[in-house]
Amino acid sequence: MEELLLIAVGAALVNNVVLSQFLGLCPFLGVSKKVETAAGMGGAVIFVLTISSFITSLIYKFILANDAILNGRLVYLQTIVFILVIAALVQFVEMLLKKMMPPLYNALGVYLPLITTNCAVLGVALKNVQKDYGILASVVNGFATAVGFTIAIVIMAGIREKTEHNDVPESFRGMPIVLVTAGLMAIAFFGFSGLNL
Amino acid sequence: MNKCTERLFNGLIKENPTFVLMLGMCPTLAVTTSAINGLGMGLTTTVVLVMSNMLISMLRKIIPDSARVPSFIVIVASFVTMVQFLLEGFIPSLYDSLGLYIPLIVVNCIILGRAESYASKNPVLPSIFDGLGMGLGFTVGLTAIGMVREIIGSGKIFGWKIMPASYEPITIFVLAPGAFFVLACLVAVQNKVKAAKAKGGQQEAASGCDGSCASCGNGSCGKAVFSVEKQEGK
Numbered sequence: 316m317e318e319l320l321l322i323a324v325g326a327a328l329v330n331n332v333v334l335s336q337f338l339g340l341c342p343f344l345g346v347s348k349k350v351e352t353a354a355g356m357g358g359a360v361i362f363v364l365t366i367s368s369f370i371t372s373l374i375y376k377f378i379l380a381n382d383a384i385l386n387g388r389l390v391y392l393q394t395i396v397f398i399l400v401i402a403a404l405v406q407f408v409e410m411l412l413k414k415m416m417p418p419l420y421n422a423l424g425v426y427l428p429l430i431t432t433n434c435a436v437l438g439v440a441l442k443n444v445q446k447d448y449g450i451l452a453s454v455v456n457g458f459a460t461a462v463g464f465t466i467a468i469v470i471m472a473g474i475r476e477k478t479e480h481n482d483v484p485e486s487f488r489g490m491p492i493v494l495v496t497a498g499l500m501a502i503a504f505f506g507f508s509g510l511n512l
Numbered sequence: 513m514n515k516c517t518e519r520l521f522n523g524l525i526k527e528n529p530t531f532v533l534m535l536g537m538c539p540t541l542a543v544t545t546s547a548i549n550g551l552g553m554g555l556t557t558t559v560v561l562v563m564s565n566m567l568i569s570m571l572r573k574i575i576p577d578s579a580r581v582p583s584f585i586v587i588v589a590s591f592v593t594m595v596q597f598l599l600e601g602f603i604p605s606l607y608d609s610l611g612l613y614i615p616l617i618v619v620n621c622i623i624l625g626r627a628e629s630y631a632s633k634n635p636v637l638p639s640i641f642d643g644l645g646m647g648l649g650f651t652v653g654l655t656a657i658g659m660v661r662e663i664i665g666s667g668k669i670f671g672w673k674i675m676p677a678s679y680e681p682i683t684i685f686v687l688a689p690g691a692f693f694v695l696a697c698l699v700a701v702q703n704k705v706k707a708a709k710a711k712g713g714q715q716e717a718a719s720g721c722d723g724s725c726a727s728c729g730n731g732s733c734g735k736a737v738f739s740v741e742k743q744e745g746k
Contacts, residue, residue: 335688337542341621344537391597394615395589402585434538434619441615486704490534491696498692505689 319455322448326456327463329508332435334467334501339435343468344493346426353472357465359426361458364436367404368457371397371440372450397440405430435464470500516641523645530653531702535621539613540654541691547670550658551651552606556595556614558647561623563591565631565643572632584627589618622646660694661685 330336333343339360346356374396379389409427412420430436439460443453474496483492529535539557544550564587568575575583596614599607607614617623626646631639662668665685667675675681684690 337538337688337691338616340537340541391593394593394596394618395586398585398589398618399582402582434616437619438612438616441612445612484700486700486707487696489703491700491703494692494696494699498689498696501689501692502684505687 319452322452322456323459324510326459327466328504329510331463331467331504331507332438332460333464334497334504336438338438339433339464342426342429342433343464343471343497344490346429347468347471347475347493350469350472350476352426353468354465355422356426356429357461357468359423359430360433360435360464361461362423363405363408363427363430364439364461364464365454365458366408367401367436368439368443368453369450370404371400372443372448372453374400375444376450393441393444394437398437401436401440435460467500467504471496474500515638519638519641520645520648523642523647523649524652525649527646528649528653529622529646530650530657531698533622534699535625536650538616539620540657541695543610543613544654544658544661544691544694545665545686546662546668547655547658549606549609550654550656552603553610553613554647554651554654556599556610557617557620557622557650558644560588560591560595560617561626561647561650562640562643564588564623565626565639566636567591568627568631569634569636569639575632580632581624581628584624584632585618588623588627592617622650657691657694657698660698661690664694665690 326332332338333340342356342360347353375390375393378384379393379396380387405427409420412423412427439457443456446456448456471493475493478492478496487495523529527533530540536557539553543553564584567587568584571583571587592615595617596607599610599614626643630642634642659669662670663675664682665687666683667673667679667681682690685694
């Protein structure tokens, strides 16, 4: 239990997926204009990342690294298998939500297709393998990473809403000021590395 | 041959993926802690880009349109896996410092973007040069950012000390926040140049990333995979 908690805090705050590992930077910069859309994106990422870490770690444990199948020599296929599984999973989740839970689909729908290209999803799947996490630990890691992403993108959107009408130097308008904001947030998140984990 | 040099020029300068299109931001910021890492990442991506462009261009008449993007992803992922093992075997130091970001080349927008917009429509030779140009453009961008961060952050360049001993390195520039600051300044400089060029004209803020990646996910990957599944459903 304690171990899982450490994984969760580490993934969500100390090694924040966007601000210290630069994964999922495109949606972080692209969909952070408004707090509502940012929260929607965050919700979709939490949803997909939790499911995808579960499925990819299942596949890794029971198919790729299974000693009964070719002595576990299929491990080298992980990148190819993971990316295909994630792409298919996102489509599947989208269809499932549309049929089963229309309100949730309406809230997250637009953001779901964007997630295939979110490198955080593949990144987490690969990291779970690299760190040799079990299935439960992988799910916790995926969920916590996505929560970290949501925290970062919602804070970013809040700041962007405030700085929208500020008097920014002309050449820093648009993307540069957003990047500077992200840099300052990254410094703030550095404070978490003082946590003794 | 003329067309090939034009493609090289296009990738290196006119449509430089890092500075003009702002594609592939994740590796751009993550691995540029030093010039040598940036160079290594750039060249690795170039190899994958050239190989995948070549193969996709060769197979462009065989791959059915509806299964286009999944096929591209498989091709790219295969080359990435090969390159990953080659690096692990022959340049282990680079493999260690790039780590997780080597397999993540698969989701680099540049590669799928070039496959979709150029290699799947053009003959083999121009596609190879297109990949080479784009890859080298990316390499130049990464190396430049890496150099700036290395000089400011540790007073070195390619591992050699160039700043005087009295210079106190600003360590934050080799850490995560520095990446954002350096890129912000580079884009600001670029905006300035653009504004000076288009005097009086309307200045466009560089918002490449949200446009490009959004369209990448929206238009190509998502829909194409979907259409495949729909057909299977039938």
